[in-house]
Amino acid sequence: MYAPVLQLDGVVRDFSDGRVVRRVLKETNLDILPGELTALAGPSGSGKTTLLTIMGLVLRPSAGRIVVAGRDAAGLSEDELATLRMEKYGFVFQQAALVPALSALDNVLVATAIQGARIKPETRKRALEVLDKLGMKEYADARPQQLSGGQQQRVGIARALVGDPVLLLCDEPTSALDVESSHLVLDTLKRLSRDPRRAVVLVTHDPRVFPYADRLIKMEDGAIVYDTRTASAGGI
């Protein structure tokens, strides 16, 4: 049994409009283990994106504790959280969210230079290797608008992987893709989750994802209502 990559202990999140406080994430305890692809499913407004952003340290919980790769995130400053995100996390967004002005390779490299670091030749080499593993090396110089949705998403995955993260968080990465591209992206994520140092968490309401998941978590009304490990959970 590997140690959890991410631990959430008693995490809650409230939102307030100044008059009414609304709890959008009820008390949540969760361990994310490496070597697994976890699918986080649920209807719109169930709190899955809130949970994902709290897991990704981009949203602070109202209460509770988050431990990332053995490091307690409580009390970290905004800059320290940003650095922790850069070092430990990879993010894959809906519709890839690539910078249109940059080539595919530069979009991958931007994740390594984001805090002003110089791009070293070995970083560039690694970025090309990652693109190669995802079948995108020949498109390294292409701009996002020259790529299909599936290709853009694979560049997005390459950007998430270039820093060799322990936790890959994906926000509905197949929502804008056709069937073929979806399976290509999911195959890639499944393969990446096989790395015993890394966990992949995927927020989705796309049922095509479920057969790929090692663990399925279902959320409703801000709470986890279902959490199971299964090789095939299409019936969730």
Add this chain to the structure above:
Amino acid sequence: MLLHERSTTAGAILGVVAIVFLVGQQLAIMFGLFTLMSAVVDNSGADIWVVSKNVENTASVSSLPSRYVDRLAGMEAIEWAEPVIYSGGQLRLPNGTFQPVQVIGVTRPELHGGPWRFASGGNDVLLEYDGATVDKFDLEDLGSPELGRIVEVNSRRIRIAGYTEGSRAFGAPLLFTNATKAREVTGLPADRCSNILIRLKPGANVRQALVDIEVLLPKASALTSQELARNTIIYNLTSTGIGSSFGLSTLVGILVGVVIITLTMYTNVLNRQRDFAVLRALGARRRDVFAIIVYQALTIGLIGLLIGFFLLAGFLFGVKGSRLPANLPLWLPPAHALLTFLLCFAGSALALRRALKIEPASAFR
């Protein structure tokens, strides 16, 4: 790496070009006019001008007794002292109408305070009894008199014996002649002159000389050439409205540029909110976003500055040798560049404010 869109970046660059060119050409013309306003004083070769009491500039009428010249010439610190006649006149054009001119009469044989640059002939033409010079840029206004032509100024005959080139001043065209002819033309009696030009001996104390002159001539004022030039510029700026006119147009140029830069950079950030949020989520700190915007402002500023200065150089080259005065002092381009960069930062402030407020969590919505 820039988070930019071509159209908005081009718009911001256009704003910088507008600032650099519009403000630059306004300032070039303004400094060109300054040069004209003080040209007679700057090119007189004198260290000190003696004028009537309370007269502060060359635009005001000054009248002094000619005997003051001999008193001044006797002072230890003075190398030479020469009277100059400075008065208005009306030159009759071939079509019978009149053109105002500024008649400047200088004393033979030294002709201190005379024209400083010639297109044809030289100072010696003013040694002749009725010889006068006009500037070639003013020829059209003066009825295009050819060399040797006799013209009438204040109904007195005077001969155009030479053309100057750039020996011009602010206002009516200059007509240089010798003091004798100038007195005849302007009606100034022989015992009066307008001003007295003074050159001090090398090493003489200017401040002490000014004090000594005012003690010697209590009914006159003594000013250094720099003081008189500055006073003349200030007088013309305040009394003619040129200062407010140029100041306003320069301000409009700056405002137009700042508005364009602000709107385009702000629009750029608005259109790129998701990209900034993604960068924040990937690990960019607020200071990294700050650096991106500042880098963007610097890049836009630099490109705009290069294009703007290129256009400005073209403008200055185009007006060189024309009637339009244009002059950029050496210190002005660096100061202008600095101002432009400051305005780029000011224009980026709103965009920066917006970009720094973008939360990384918004990348997931």
